[in-house]
């Protein structure tokens with residue numbers, strides 16, 4: 001059977017209980033990797049699948065007779081859990097209320113977040129879709145304001161270094177060799193932002209992590225795109241909202257973290273992994289009185 005990421009990983013193992021199989025074909029129909037087929041009335045592993053079993057578990061989850069077992073690539077039969085009761089599912093109104101009621105929050109109460117609440121957020125976020133199973137995203141939760149403050153100090157040090165090296169003349173000398181948007185981004189956004197981080201920090205204000213009591217940093221392996229971390233972070237943000245916490249996605253810190261391997265080691269981020277997003281969390285100390293309607297730049301139908 002072919003294996004996905006043959007250089008890096010094994011495909012998952014699939015066991016089919018042919019005797020008890022009802023031959024409904026649901027597992028073959030649902031398999032996104034076309035790894036299963038119904039052949040002469042029997043479910044078989046397909047020889048033609050480009051990837052083999054990617055370990056998504058859909059076949060196990062759809063089988064009415066529990067006749068398929070998938071093991072490996074981060075999945076096992078223990079991962080089959082009961083479906084939430086229909087009444088427990090958020091309907092469109094409650095989901096919309098959660099989404100529209102959320103605002104990015106940068107002001108937090110003194111109190112710390114209970115560890116079990118942070119664990120729940122991570123568990124809830126792990127239900128997010130990934131580009132290909134298994135999850136190649138990891139996360140590290142910094143669980144106290146004191147630790148977050150230490151991390152802020154490191155990020156500030158990183159930005160100090162950036163400003164010392166990346167002088168305006170250097171950007172001007174690169175102008176002809178970089179895209180206009182990159183030039184403008186550095187000139188009008190990244191440098192001013194770095195200066196703002198430093199100036200605020202010197203005045204005793206943390207506008208990197210907003211003196212939050214907790215931060216979750218999401219990182220990913222080189223085999224996937226950072227979009228997977230963004231989706232996981234968004235799920236974590238909605239989970240936090242549902243638990244009464246305020247949060248803000250922080251894109252400003254990971255670029256500094258990415259360049260500080262020592263710090264990544266301290267945070268236990270695997271060597272090959274790249275920190276891509278961060279989420280600050282805390283109990284909000286400010287209450288919004290209205291929601292805001294947002295608009296995509298373009299909304300078309302064709």
Ligand SMILES: Cc1cc2nc3c(=O)[nH]c(=O)nc-3n(C[C@H](O)[C@H](O)[C@H](O)COP(=O)(O)O)c2cc1C
Nearest residue numbers: 102103104105106208230248249250251252253294
């Ligand atoms: C990818 C991404 C990165 C972000 N990075 C930062 C950041 O570094 N600092 C910050 O204060 N807000 C950051 N934000 C939050 C946005 O500024 C915020 O979502 C925006 O102001 C809109 O506000 P709302 O979330 O209340 O709708 C980020 C948001 C996203 C999606």
